Amino acid sequence: MSGIGVSAGLVAGPVVHLPDPVSEPPAGVRLHPSHDHDAEARRIPAAAAQVTADLERAAAAASGDTADVLAAAATIAADPTLSADAQRRVQTEHLVPERAVWEAAAEVSRQFLALGGHFAERVGDIEDIRDRVIAALTGRPAPGVPEHSEPFVLVALDLAPSTTAALDPARVLAVVTDGAGPTSHTAIVANALGIPAVVAAQGASALLAEGTQVLVNGSTGLVTIEPDAAELAAARAATARPRVLTGPGRTSDGHPVQLLANVANPEQALLAAEVGAEGVGLFRSEFCFLGREQAPSRAEQVDAYRQVFAAFPGRKVVIRTLDSGADKPLPFLSMGYEENPALGLRGLRTSARWPELLDEQLAAIAEASAAEDATVWVMAPMVATVDEAEDFVAACHRHGLAEPGVMVEVPSAALLSGQILAHAHFASIGTNDLTQYAMAADRLLGSLAHLSDPWQPAVLQLIASTCAGGAQQGRPVGVCGEAASHTALATVLVGLGVSSLSMAPRALPDVAAALGAVTLEECRTVARIALAASSAHDARAAVRARLPQLDALGL
Numbered sequence: 001m002s003g004i005g006v007s008a009g010l011v012a013g014p015v016v017h018l019p020d021p022v023s024e025p026p027a028g029v030r031l032h033p034s035h036d037h038d039a040e041a042r043r044i045p046a047a048a049a050q051v052t053a054d055l056e057r058a059a060a061a062a063s064g065d066t067a068d069v070l071a072a073a074a075t076i077a078a079d080p081t082l083s084a085d086a087q088r089r090v091q092t093e094h095l096v097p098e099r100a101v102w103e104a105a106a107e108v109s110r111q112f113l114a115l116g117g118h119f120a121e122r123v124g125d126i127e128d129i130r131d132r133v134i135a136a137l138t139g140r141p142a143p144g145v146p147e148h149s150e151p152f153v154l155v156a157l158d159l160a161p162s163t164t165a166a167l168d169p170a171r172v173l174a175v176v177t178d179g180a181g182p183t184s185h186t187a188i189v190a191n192a193l194g195i196p197a198v199v200a201a202q203g204a205s206a207l208l209a210e211g212t213q214v215l216v217n218g219s220t221g222l223v224t225i226e227p228d229a230a231e232l233a234a235a236r237a238a239t240a241r242p243r244v245l246t247g248p249g250r251t252s253d254g255h256p257v258q259l260l261a262n263v264a265n266p267e268q269a270l271l272a273a274e275v276g277a278e279g280v281g282l283f284r285s286e287f288c289f290l291g292r293e294q295a296p297s298r299a300e301q302v303d304a305y306r307q308v309f310a311a312f313p314g315r316k317v318v319i320r321t322l323d324s325g326a327d328k329p330l331p332f333l334s335m336g337y338e339e340n341p342a343l344g345l346r347g348l349r350t351s352a353r354w355p356e357l358l359d360e361q362l363a364a365i366a367e368a369s370a371a372e373d374a375t376v377w378v379m380a381p382m383v384a385t386v387d388e389a390e391d392f393v394a395a396c397h398r399h400g401l402a403e404p405g406v407m408v409e410v411p412s413a414a415l416l417s418g419q420i421l422a423h424a425h426f427a428s429i430g431t432n433d434l435t436q437y438a439m440a441a442d443r444l445l446g447s448l449a450h451l452s453d454p455w456q457p458a459v460l461q462l463i464a465s466t467c468a469g470g471a472q473q474g475r476p477v478g479v480c481g482e483a484a485s486h487t488a489l490a491t492v493l494v495g496l497g498v499s500s501l502s503m504a505p506r507a508l509p510d511v512a513a514a515l516g517a518v519t520l521e522e523c524r525t526v527a528r529i530a531l532a533a534s535s536a537h538d539a540r541a542a543v544r545a546r547l548p549q550l551d552a553l554g555l
Helices: 039-061 064-078 078-093 095-115 116-121 123-138 161-165 185-193 229-240 266-277 298-310 348-352 355-373 388-399 411-415 431-439 457-473 485-497 505-515 520-532 536-546 549-552
Strands: 003-007 011-015 152-156 172-177 197-199 213-219 224-227 258-263 280-283 317-319 375-380 403-406 428-430 477-479 502-503
Touching: 003 185, 003 213, 011 172, 011 229, 039 064, 039 078, 039 095, 078 095, 078 123, 095 123, 123 280, 161 185, 161 348, 172 185, 172 213, 185 197, 197 411, 213 388, 258 317, 258 505, 266 280, 266 298, 266 505, 280 502, 298 317, 298 348, 298 355, 348 355, 355 375, 355 388, 375 388, 388 403, 403 411, 411 431, 411 457, 428 457, 431 457, 457 477, 457 485, 457 520, 457 536, 485 502, 485 505, 485 520, 485 536, 520 536, 536 549
Parallel strands: 011 152, 152 172, 172 197, 258 280, 258 502, 280 317, 317 375, 375 403, 403 428, 428 477, 477 502
Antiparallel strands: 003 197, 011 213, 213 224
């Protein structure tokens, strides 16, 4: 079975299916008058207590962010508000318990949405608890990643972001989905966790029976059903010795390619430094702002940024200014209703309405940079025009920040890269959004996975255009999207003229190995092959066929 490999690795294990989502119980179904309504009502808090206990047990066995997410869910499940309302509906309206829970949850969600801000963000958690309680009432498997006696390959139509975030690499060997796309949350989180993943494997849920042994190749996108002993032995040999990053990135003939890490908080920065990243190519600064009712103070920002800068003395750290809006709303920025938030007031555009927010952040970055030894570069997200780039560069210079740059995430920035880079000192291509906007395909929509693919020749043409603009101005161009972590695609990017690749830390050794197996001229050759292809599938297949050394390395 073939899909799109989005997180490298080669593993074998039994198939376990993600339980079907809980559907809405039929409206209007009532208990028979002969039923004991009080007894039926008492089933609801008992089910909620079971859900709470399950979540608390899972939280105790997890760690880090996963433990925090599960503990927060257990707290919501233990809150008696939902259960009390559902019990009342059973006793007064004679609803069946599962319908009563559904309607009670709908009322709580409505109230939270009306309150807005932090409360509105909790609606998804309420719906998750609702589904878990209904599953307990109806004797169904709980939604989310199932329990299993041994590590397994998780197969699903698609994975919700909350489910993906809770994946445990100790339990889930690999992920295979029918839907999702190369730039979806499934791909991003699996890559960050080091879980091999294949998406857009059409028919996987129907064709891969529970318990079937499969061999998943997260690089090539191949899923081998019931592999034989020779295939399993080859897989074990390919993964027997984990790769480590032993030095700066370069091709086999010595052409340098900076291998950098994407990080979202100080903990990830420390991990990136430990694995040998040459620096940070994307420091997402949103962690200081998300989940707050007001913007962080300058002192809070300085402290947070210094922790990341301190992990990379003498090395480059590229910090992205606040990328809010769309899927990252902030309660203290009232943007109002937007028909299409992905095309709305987001990224650098927010500074036009709240200029003090950007000004304060740049001041904090400058202060943190002065206190540490890292070489700090700053870039703005969602730059679309030359004027935006010029204004951002001027703002950085006012704060003494010497290396201002831009992210290239929309086609206009790629096409105008020469003019933009006459002002900005560097460009970093965010391939996730660039693909989304170039192909007019929501990157979270599994049905459009074939379009949400950075191998699309149109996307590669935009990357080539950006690199040409960089060469025209003598400015470096990097890639910090998920595309940078795909070993075969990394060689194409280098061939197009990309000088640095930034990715999840765990992907760095594999990309280093891939680059170390090819010459710069081979990179340029496969770049020409990919640009000439008529589809993403053809581009990927043609490049891999031209680079058999990647297969030999298990990449």
